[in-house]
Every structure is written in C-alpha cells, then in structure tokens.
Amino acid sequence: MSEAGGVGGRPPTGSMSEAGGVGGRPTEKMSEQRLAVRKTYKLFIGGAFPRSESGRTYPVNAPEGRFLANASQASRKDVRDAVGAARKAFGGWSGRTPYNRGQILYRVAEMLEGRHAQFVDELRAAGLGGNAAAREVDAAVDRWVWYAGWADKLGAVAGSANPVAGPYFNFSTPEPTGVVGVVAPDSPLLGLVSVVAPVIVSGNTCVVVASEPAPLPAVTLAEVLATSDLPGGVVNILTGRRAELAPWLASHLDVNALDLAGVPDEQVGPLEEAAAGNLKRVLRPTGDDWTGDQGTRRLTAFLETKTVWHPVGV
Amino acid sequence: MNFDYAPAPESASIVDIRPSYGLFIDGEFTDPADGRSFKSVNPATEEVLAEIAEAGAEDVDRAVAAARAAYENVWGPMPGRERAKYLYRIARLIQERSRELAILESIDNGKPIRESRDVDLPLVAAHFFYHAGWADKLSYAGYGPDPRPLGVAAQVIPWNFPLLMLAWKIAPALACGNTVVLKPAETTPLTALVFADICRQADLPKGVVNIVTGAGETGRLLVEHDGVDKVAFTGSTEVGKQIARSVAGTRKKLTLELGGKAANVVFDDAPLDQAVEGVVNGIFFNQGHVCCAGSRLLVHEPIAEELLDRLKARMATLRVGDPLDKNTDVGAINSAAQLEKIRMLSQVGEREGAQRWSPPCELPDRGYWFAPTLFTGVAQSHRIAREEIFGPVLSVLTFRTPDEAVAKANNTPYGLSAGVWTEKGSRILWMAERLRAGVVWANTYNKFDPTSPFGGYKESGFGREGGRHGLEAYLNV
Structure with missing residues (x-):
C-alpha cells in the first residue's frame, strides 16, 4: 500500500468506508476480514489527551461530505485549563538552553x-490531492527543521551590545513573551506548524485553537509533540469553534x-479590543502564503527585549 | 553636622515666555479653529505662565493633512542622507539653545535645574544626533534591504520629561522617513513649542513636524484619526489600554510605553553607600515622576535595618524647593492633581498599616510640594506596593532568599524596569535572567542612552525606544 504504508504509516486496513482509517477512507484491500481500529480525536492539554470537559464533540467531514471523525469541541473551561498548563510549563521551557530547545524541536521534525x-492520508481526507498532500507534508517537516535551527541564533540576531555614552556595559537580549494564544489558520498542517514552531522555539508556551473545518492533523501533530521530549504544556491544542474559543483566549489575563x-x-x-485588557502583544493576520519564505517576523512578534546595564570600573 | 546652603538660583533671563501660544501646523503657528485655550502653570509658584491653544477636531484634521502632504511630497521621497542632515541640524540647535530649554523645562515642569540641565537636555540632543545617523543606514538595521516608513505618526507624550519624550518620539520617526503630529502634555507644553521654533530655524520642510497642544480630548482625536498610520503613546497604563482598544481593528501600528512599579533589590553583599545613592536616585529623581522609578525597595533581611538607617540619613540631606536653585535635589510636584493623587495613596498606605516616615523638611508656602517619603512594614497586598504612585514615595519590603526576591519583584502586572545591587557577578546575571522587566539596572539605576533600547514587559507596554530595536516602531516591518 503505497500511500499509507512504510515506517510510521497507518496499518493496512479493510476495504470500505466502514473500515477505513481517517473516517473510513477507502484504501487498498489487504485484509478483507479486518476492521480497522479508529482513533478518538481528543484535546492536548498539559501533555495529556483529555476529552473536552464539556463532553461536546462536533463532526468533521471531508469536503465532499463524508464523515471523518468526531472532534472534541473545547469549552471556555478547556481554554482555562490549557492556559494554566502553558503558564506552568513556561518557566521550565524558557529556562532550557537554546541548544536544548533546538534539539527538541529537531526531534519533533524527526x-x-x-x-x-x-x-x-489526513490531508487527502481534508481535500488535498495526493501529490499536493505529500508536498504539503514535506514542506511542513522542512519548515519545522528551519525554525528548529533558529533556537540558538535568535539571541545573536535579535540582541545587541549597545555603545552607551558612559562607563557602562550595556546589552540587550531577546526573551520569550510568555503564554501565546494562537488561532491557527485553515492550512491544516503547513499553516499550523508555521505558526506553532516560531512561537515555542524562543521559549514561549502556547495554546493553539486548531483549524475548525480541518482539525484532525492538529491532533496528530499533538501525538508527535507528545513523543518528542517536548515538556507537557509547552504546546496545548484545542479543537472546536474558533468563534467561541478565540474571545476567551483574547480576554484571558494570563x-x-x-x-x-x-x-x-x-x-x-473585537479580539484586539479584548486583548487590550492586559495589553497582549497581537500579531494580526498577515494573509500569509505558507509556502513561501517566512522571514523572522513570527519569531520576533513574540519576543521581549531586555536591556541590562552595569558600571565598568576597577 | 549642619549643612546650610545659600540660594544659588539660575537666572531665567534667557527664557522669553510669550503671553500666548498657537498650534504649530504646516510650519506656522496658527490659532485654533474654535479659539479655545488653556493655561500652563508654574508648579513651584502656581503662577500662570502662558495661554496655550487647545486643538479641536478641525485643527487635528489640518495637522494630520499637513503631515500627510509633507510625507507624500517631501519627507517620504527625500534620500536618507538628506533627512540625516536635517536631524543633525536639529541636534546642534538644541545644543545651542540647551540652557534656555533647560530653564524653561524646569519652570514649566517643576524639575530641578540640575536635572533638566545635566540629564534631560544632553539626552535630548544625543537622541537627535544618534537617530540622524540612522536615517541613511536603515538598510543595515536588520529589517531587510529596504525598510519603508509607515507614513504619518500620531504621538502623545507625558509631562514628566516633556522635551526628552518629544525627542524619543520625533527623532526615530523622522529618521525612518515618517512625518509626525505630536501632542505634548497639557501641563508642560512650552518646550515643545520652542522645539517648533527650532524646526523653523533648521528650515525643516513645513508639515514634517506638527505640534498640537491640548488635553486628553485632543489626544483622543489624534490617535483615533483615520489619517494616521502609527500611534505612539507614553503615559499611564489606563490610558494606554484605552488607546489599544481604539486602535483595535485598524491598520495602525501601535507602541506603548506605560506605567511601572519597579523593584530595586538590595542583597546583603551590596556596597551599601552606593546602594543607598542608587535607591535615592531610583525613587527621588524627578520627584519620582518616572515610569521606571524604583518605587519598591526589596531589602535582604540581614541588612534591612542598617540600610534603612543609612537611607533615612541620606534622605534627610535632600533639599526640596525652588526648581531653579542649582542646589535643589527634589523640585515641585508637576500639578495639583498629581499632588492630590500622591497624598491620597500615601494616606491609603497609612490606613492599610504601613509605617510612614519623612525627614524634617520645610516646604515652600506656594506651589505643589511633597516631602520625600518612605513606608516600612509594607505587604505585597498594600496598594502602595501595587499601584504606581508617580511621586517621591518609596515602599520598603524585605526578602530572605534570591528566589523570594525574584518572586516578589515579578509580582506585579507591570514590567518596565528593575534594579539589582550585589557584588556577586553570577548573582547579577542570575537575577537579570529572571526579572521580567525591559530594563535591568545592576549596581546603578535610572540610566538612559539613545543607543539603549527602553520599554516594558507585560502591562508596561510594548515596543522599544532607542537603539536598533527602537527603529522597528517606525518602519513597515
């Protein structure tokens, strides 16, 4: 089975929609008798995979209408739990050495x-053609590798030694802003990794609201993150109604x-207005072409500059 | 020992304050459309200094239109090397007129002449000189090969460092190719109006710099104006949040430099005499009207008593009085309203159970004055430990371990600045890593330089002013 096989691929499954992997996608016949074990798509909070505390789910369908899965429909309480987990993880993650963060992100790429x-498979279920889906996954892995390498270069590129007019040593270093709320774009994998990787590589932690119509790759990404030595809580992923969840993230004071x-x-x-309540830094939608060169903008948007002075003398 | 000082007043003869001032729009001083005005008062004497035009909607429209025209026709297309020369000219004119400006600043603001002369004005000139050099080097600033300006910048500044805040706003905006409409604070408009005259002396093209005077309503009209591409504000966190809300959903780029409640942390191995000087400078510089003031003193328990004794002795030598006297350490509180706020929060401090102390201190009969004050027995929950007082009032807390110092220092929604006093280098760097603040002064305090980025974490605002980092606020990147 050429598409789904290979190391790490989905196990071969039965023939028809009933039996398929992602929502019963028909695949090659290998074992007429075996019914596939489907995955329950859940949230990712603090390194665990809970269902929504609300008990709600919503059906995720392929573009042509075929049922794929029931995704968790996260609630305000789930947002709060996720923010709590992200805050708890911030000290440890931002305190790692950049080299260590770079290695962990590279491990995620592996x-x-x-x-x-x-x-x-999941991208094809979400409507991409076979070649386009493969190219998208290639690009997503390469994008993650690109951002992983920034971990130990940001300090040099975004920091400075400042030639003040006096006997002081003065230097500026970039530091992570803290907990970042991310409303992911609808590009279900490439767009998603293009917004998550730049946030966490510098030491931020985040709560991500996945694409509402195509949330399944985000949950699979969570499984990748959970098995990559990334500490629990650094990335938390919620699926559900964007219009319901985003305002709670925007107004959350932590x-x-x-x-x-x-x-x-x-x-x-309205979201920017809610964000003003505690003066969140806001990166507005940029209409990004996720396939092109990303530049450093998404990295620097979530950095603070700290400047330290010390007298020079004997 | 008794120190007596004869009066050493700086002569104000070099300053020529006109009875009234108009708005500086499109290179001309003009009257406001509806003819309204307000008064600027000398806070040390309560005398009216001048009648100042109050800009309304029509005036703000005109100023923004003038800035737009200057941006599109003159300043935007001008090569960076030519913009640079205008800014160098302005820097030189400020140096030439620095004594006049320093005296005028002290008269209008109430700050001691020693500070306006030796701190504010040298920094103002340095800011223009520094940014002049960036105007033709922006391609090397790390924002891509050809970073573009934003357009028209709306800038609203506070009353604590009137001309210095003007320089922090106008110099980088102009260097990056933007034009500006700036509103100075209503209690301290005079040096901005002399700056307008300096723009004319420099032959700066009309409309590149426009100064509209007025109070909060004028500021609101300016930052909410559809014709501006950039909003920069320095002031209170409360107003900063209002501005952030009003800018929400627009194309405008926003930077905010807001309030603070900085911790000044003194460890038991600190050089105590230097630390005492640093603590005094941290909170009593500019009457404590400093957003980055070290208003929470965190003392290591083993030395708390000794440090407080020395601090009180030093506070007793501070001379409070005439801002124009060259011996004055602490000048006048900028306005009656600010004085009222400082009094109110100090009373709350007493009511909540902290112990209040001030040295014996004779205050002048007229004007707005507040004696240097410290509170001991302060808990983190007290309002004087949480709220920005913006006056010469220090809250003293203690700690036992470095972890506790960090936790207490960071226990605030603000994050503008912090101080650390210790002889141990590794501890300085350990603390500096953990303090969530945009500026950390180690074994020094309240130092500023145009090459050094300044700005806050958390609710102290976002964006930086100064250095390579400060350019980003005025570039389309």
Whole structure:
C-alpha cells in the first residue's frame, strides 16, 4: 500500500468506508476480514489527551461530505485549563538552553517525518490531492527543521551590545513573551506548524485553537509533540469553534500575546479590543502564503527585549 | 553636622515666555479653529505662565493633512542622507539653545535645574544626533534591504520629561522617513513649542513636524484619526489600554510605553553607600515622576535595618524647593492633581498599616510640594506596593532568599524596569535572567542612552525606544 504504508504509516486496513482509517477512507484491500481500529480525536492539554470537559464533540467531514471523525469541541473551561498548563510549563521551557530547545524541536521534525504517510492520508481526507498532500507534508517537516535551527541564533540576531555614552556595559537580549494564544489558520498542517514552531522555539508556551473545518492533523501533530521530549504544556491544542474559543483566549489575563493568523477579518477588531485588557502583544493576520519564505517576523512578534546595564570600573 | 546652603538660583533671563501660544501646523503657528485655550502653570509658584491653544477636531484634521502632504511630497521621497542632515541640524540647535530649554523645562515642569540641565537636555540632543545617523543606514538595521516608513505618526507624550519624550518620539520617526503630529502634555507644553521654533530655524520642510497642544480630548482625536498610520503613546497604563482598544481593528501600528512599579533589590553583599545613592536616585529623581522609578525597595533581611538607617540619613540631606536653585535635589510636584493623587495613596498606605516616615523638611508656602517619603512594614497586598504612585514615595519590603526576591519583584502586572545591587557577578546575571522587566539596572539605576533600547514587559507596554530595536516602531516591518 503505497500511500499509507512504510515506517510510521497507518496499518493496512479493510476495504470500505466502514473500515477505513481517517473516517473510513477507502484504501487498498489487504485484509478483507479486518476492521480497522479508529482513533478518538481528543484535546492536548498539559501533555495529556483529555476529552473536552464539556463532553461536546462536533463532526468533521471531508469536503465532499463524508464523515471523518468526531472532534472534541473545547469549552471556555478547556481554554482555562490549557492556559494554566502553558503558564506552568513556561518557566521550565524558557529556562532550557537554546541548544536544548533546538534539539527538541529537531526531534519533533524527526517524529513528523516518521508520520509522513499518516499526515498525507489526513490531508487527502481534508481535500488535498495526493501529490499536493505529500508536498504539503514535506514542506511542513522542512519548515519545522528551519525554525528548529533558529533556537540558538535568535539571541545573536535579535540582541545587541549597545555603545552607551558612559562607563557602562550595556546589552540587550531577546526573551520569550510568555503564554501565546494562537488561532491557527485553515492550512491544516503547513499553516499550523508555521505558526506553532516560531512561537515555542524562543521559549514561549502556547495554546493553539486548531483549524475548525480541518482539525484532525492538529491532533496528530499533538501525538508527535507528545513523543518528542517536548515538556507537557509547552504546546496545548484545542479543537472546536474558533468563534467561541478565540474571545476567551483574547480576554484571558494570563495570556501575554495573541497570533490571530486564522481569524477572519471581521473578527480581528473585537479580539484586539479584548486583548487590550492586559495589553497582549497581537500579531494580526498577515494573509500569509505558507509556502513561501517566512522571514523572522513570527519569531520576533513574540519576543521581549531586555536591556541590562552595569558600571565598568576597577 | 549642619549643612546650610545659600540660594544659588539660575537666572531665567534667557527664557522669553510669550503671553500666548498657537498650534504649530504646516510650519506656522496658527490659532485654533474654535479659539479655545488653556493655561500652563508654574508648579513651584502656581503662577500662570502662558495661554496655550487647545486643538479641536478641525485643527487635528489640518495637522494630520499637513503631515500627510509633507510625507507624500517631501519627507517620504527625500534620500536618507538628506533627512540625516536635517536631524543633525536639529541636534546642534538644541545644543545651542540647551540652557534656555533647560530653564524653561524646569519652570514649566517643576524639575530641578540640575536635572533638566545635566540629564534631560544632553539626552535630548544625543537622541537627535544618534537617530540622524540612522536615517541613511536603515538598510543595515536588520529589517531587510529596504525598510519603508509607515507614513504619518500620531504621538502623545507625558509631562514628566516633556522635551526628552518629544525627542524619543520625533527623532526615530523622522529618521525612518515618517512625518509626525505630536501632542505634548497639557501641563508642560512650552518646550515643545520652542522645539517648533527650532524646526523653523533648521528650515525643516513645513508639515514634517506638527505640534498640537491640548488635553486628553485632543489626544483622543489624534490617535483615533483615520489619517494616521502609527500611534505612539507614553503615559499611564489606563490610558494606554484605552488607546489599544481604539486602535483595535485598524491598520495602525501601535507602541506603548506605560506605567511601572519597579523593584530595586538590595542583597546583603551590596556596597551599601552606593546602594543607598542608587535607591535615592531610583525613587527621588524627578520627584519620582518616572515610569521606571524604583518605587519598591526589596531589602535582604540581614541588612534591612542598617540600610534603612543609612537611607533615612541620606534622605534627610535632600533639599526640596525652588526648581531653579542649582542646589535643589527634589523640585515641585508637576500639578495639583498629581499632588492630590500622591497624598491620597500615601494616606491609603497609612490606613492599610504601613509605617510612614519623612525627614524634617520645610516646604515652600506656594506651589505643589511633597516631602520625600518612605513606608516600612509594607505587604505585597498594600496598594502602595501595587499601584504606581508617580511621586517621591518609596515602599520598603524585605526578602530572605534570591528566589523570594525574584518572586516578589515579578509580582506585579507591570514590567518596565528593575534594579539589582550585589557584588556577586553570577548573582547579577542570575537575577537579570529572571526579572521580567525591559530594563535591568545592576549596581546603578535610572540610566538612559539613545543607543539603549527602553520599554516594558507585560502591562508596561510594548515596543522599544532607542537603539536598533527602537527603529522597528517606525518602519513597515
């Protein structure tokens, strides 16, 4: 089975929609008798995979209408739990050495690569053609590797030694902003990794609201993160109604910044207004082309500059 | 020992305050459309200094239109090397007129002449000189090969460092190719109006800098104006949040430099005499009207008693009085309203159970004055430990371990600055890593430089002013 096989691929499954993997996608006949074991798509909070405390789910369908899975429909309480987990993880994660964060992110890329076939499968279920899905997964893995390498270079590129007019040593270093709320774009894998990786590589932790129509790859990404030595709570992923969850993230007083990448234009204003309550840093939607060169913008949007002075003397 | 000082007043003869001032729009001083005005008062004497025009909606429209035209026709297209020369000119004119400006600043604001002359004005000139050099080097600033300006910048500044805040706002905006409409604070507009005259002396093209005077309503009209591309505000966190709400959903780029409640942390191995000087400078510099003031003193328990004794002795030598006297350490509180706020929060401090102390201190009969004050027995829950007082009032708390110092220092929604006093280098760096604040002064306090990025974490705002980092606020990146 060429598409889904290989190391890390989905196990071969039965023939028809009843038996398939992602929502019963028909795949090659290998064992007429065996019924596939489907996955329950849950939330990812503090390194664990709970269902929504609300008990709610919503059906996720393929573009042509075929049922794929019931995703958890997260609630305000889930947002709060996720923010709590992200805050708890912040001290430890931001305190890691950049080299260590870089290695862990690279490890995530290794795990992503290992699940290549599964992601291709999920992206095809979400409506991408076979080649496009494969290219998308390739790009997502490469994007993650690109960001992983920034971990131990940001300090040099975004920091400085400042030539003040006096006998002082003065230097500026970039530091992570804290807990970042991320409303992910609808590009279900490449867009998702393009907003998550730049937030965490510098030491931030985050709460991500996954694409509402195509949340399944986000849950699979959570499984990758859970098996990559990434400490629990660094990335928390919620699925559900974007319009319900984003305002709670925007108004939460323990969230320091917001990435509104996946927010429709008309909702940007109200979310920015809510974010002003504790002066969150807000990255407005940029209409990003996720395939192109990303630049450093998404990295620097969630950095603070700290400047330290000390006298020079004997 | 008794120190007596004869009066040493700086002569104000170099300053020529006109009875009334108009708005500086499109290179001309003009009257406001509806003819309204307000008064600027000398806070040390309560005398009216001048009638100042109050800009309304029509005036703000005109100022923004003038800035837009100047941006599109002159300043935007101008090569960076030419913009640079204008800024160098302005820097030189400020140096030439620095004594006049320092005296005027002290008269209008109430700050001691020693500070306006030796701190504010040298920094103002340095800020223009520094940013002048960036104007033709922006391609090397790390924002891509050809970073573009934003357009028209709306800038609203506070009354604590009137001309210095003007420099922090206007110099980088102009260097990056933007034009500006700036509103100075209603209690301290005079040096901004002399700056307008300096722009004319520099032959700066009309409309590149516009100064609209007024109070909060004028500021609101300016930052909410559809014709501005950038909003920069320095002031209270409360107003900063209002501005952030009003900018929500627009194209405007926003930077905010807001309040603070900085911890100044003194360890038991600190050089005590230097630490005492640093603590005094941290909270009594500029009457404590400093957003980054070290208003919470965190003392290591083993030395708390000794440090407080020395601190009280030092506070008893502070001279409070005439801002124009060259011996004055602490000048006048900027306004009656601010004095009322300081009094109110100090009374709350007593009511909540902290112990209040001030040295014997004779205050002048007229004007707005507040004696240097410290509170001991302060708990973290007290309002004087949580709220920005913006006056010469220090809250003293103690700690036992470095972890406790960090936890207490960071226990605030603010994050503008912090101080650390210890002889142990590794401890300085350990503390500096953990303090959630934009500026950390180690074995020094309240130092500023145009090459050094300044700005806050958390609710102290976002964006930086100064250094390479400060350029980002005025570039389309």
